[in-house]
Amino acid sequence: GQQLNQSPQSMFIQEGEDVSMNCTSSSIFNTWLWYKQDPGEGPVLLIALYKAGELTSNGRLTAQFGITRKDSFLNISASIPSDVGIYFCAGLDPGGSQGNLIFGKGTKLSVKP
Amino acid sequence: KAGVTQTPRYLIKTRGQQVTLSCSPISGHRSVSWYQQTPGQGLQFLFEYFSETQRNKGNFPGRFSGRQFSNSRSEMNVSTLELGDSALYLCASSSQTTYNEQFFGPGTRLTVL
Numbered sequence: 517g518q519q520l521n522q523s524p525q526s527m528f529i530q531e532g533e534d535v536s537m538n539c540t541s542s543s544i545f546n547t548w549l550w551y552k553q554d555p556g557e558g559p560v561l562l563i564a565l566y567k568a569g570e571l572t573s574n575g576r577l578t579a580q581f582g583i584t585r586k587d588s589f590l591n592i593s594a595s596i597p598s599d600v601g602i603y604f605c606a607g608l609d610p611g612g613s614q615g616n617l618i619f620g621k622g623t624k625l626s627v628k629p
Numbered sequence: 630k631a632g633v634t635q636t637p638r639y640l641i642k643t644r645g646q647q648v649t650l651s652c653s654p655i656s657g658h659r660s661v662s663w664y665q666q667t668p669g670q671g672l673q674f675l676f677e678y679f680s681e682t683q684r685n686k687g688n689f690p691g692r693f694s695g696r697q698f699s700n701s702r703s704e705m706n707v708s709t710l711e712l713g714d715s716a717l718y719l720c721a722s723s724s725q726t727t728y729n730e731q732f733f734g735p736g737t738r739l740t741v742l
Binding site: 547549551556557558559560561564566604606608609615616617618619620621622 | 633635660662664671672674677678679684685687719721723729730731732733734735736738
C-alpha cells in the first residue's frame with residue numbers, strides 16, 4: 517500500500533529553536549495535511565495544503581506542498597514547550613479511496629533536558 | 630461547535646469477547662472514518678461511512694465492522710477479540726465541502742487481556 521516517509525523520527529528542541537520536519541512519498545498526493553497529537557488525545561489538524569507549491573502558515577507553523585506533489589515540509593519557528601508532541605503528515609489516498617488518510621509514522625518532538 | 634466525541638474513552642476486554650465503540654461526528658458532518666493506532670503500525674484506516682453507507686474499507690479482517698445511523702453517529706464493532714487488537718481507536722469526521730480535512734475525536738483506548 518501507499519506509504520509516507522516522515523523524518524526525522526524524533527528530535528529534541530530547546531525553547532526558542534526553529535524546527536523542521538518533512539514527509540515524502542513515491543506517489544503523487546493531491547492533499548497534504550499536518551496533524552499534532554498529544555498523549556492520550558486524537559490528532560489535531562494544524563494545516564491543510566491543496567496546491568502544489570502552496571505555502572501556508574498557521575501562527576508559528578509554516579507548511580509547504582512540494583512542487584512534485586510527492587513531498588511536504590512543516591516548520592515551527594521559535595519553539596515553545598507546548599510544541600512537544602507527535603507531528604504526523606497525512607495525505608488522502610491517491611488511489612481515490614474515499615475517506616482514507618494515509619499517515620506518516622510521525623515525528624516526536626521532545627524538550628532537551 | 631462541539632468536536633468529535635467518542636465513547637467510551639477506555640475499555641478493557643478479554644480475548645474472545647466482542648466490543649462496540651461509538652463516535653458522534655461534528656454537527657453537519659456526514660462522513661465518518663475509523664482508524665486504528667498502534668505503536669508498531671501507526672495510524673491505519675479501517676473504514677469510512679457516508680450517509681449510512683460504507684464507502685471504503687481498509688485491510689482489516691472481517692471481525693472489524695461498523696455502521697452509521699441516520700444522524701451520522703457511527704459505531705464500530707470488533708468480534709472475537711485478539712491480543713493484537715489492543716490499540717487506540719480513533720474516529721474522524723469531515724464535511725462534504727472540505728472532505729479532505731478530517732477532525733479526530735480523542736479515541737477509545739482498548740486493552741485486550
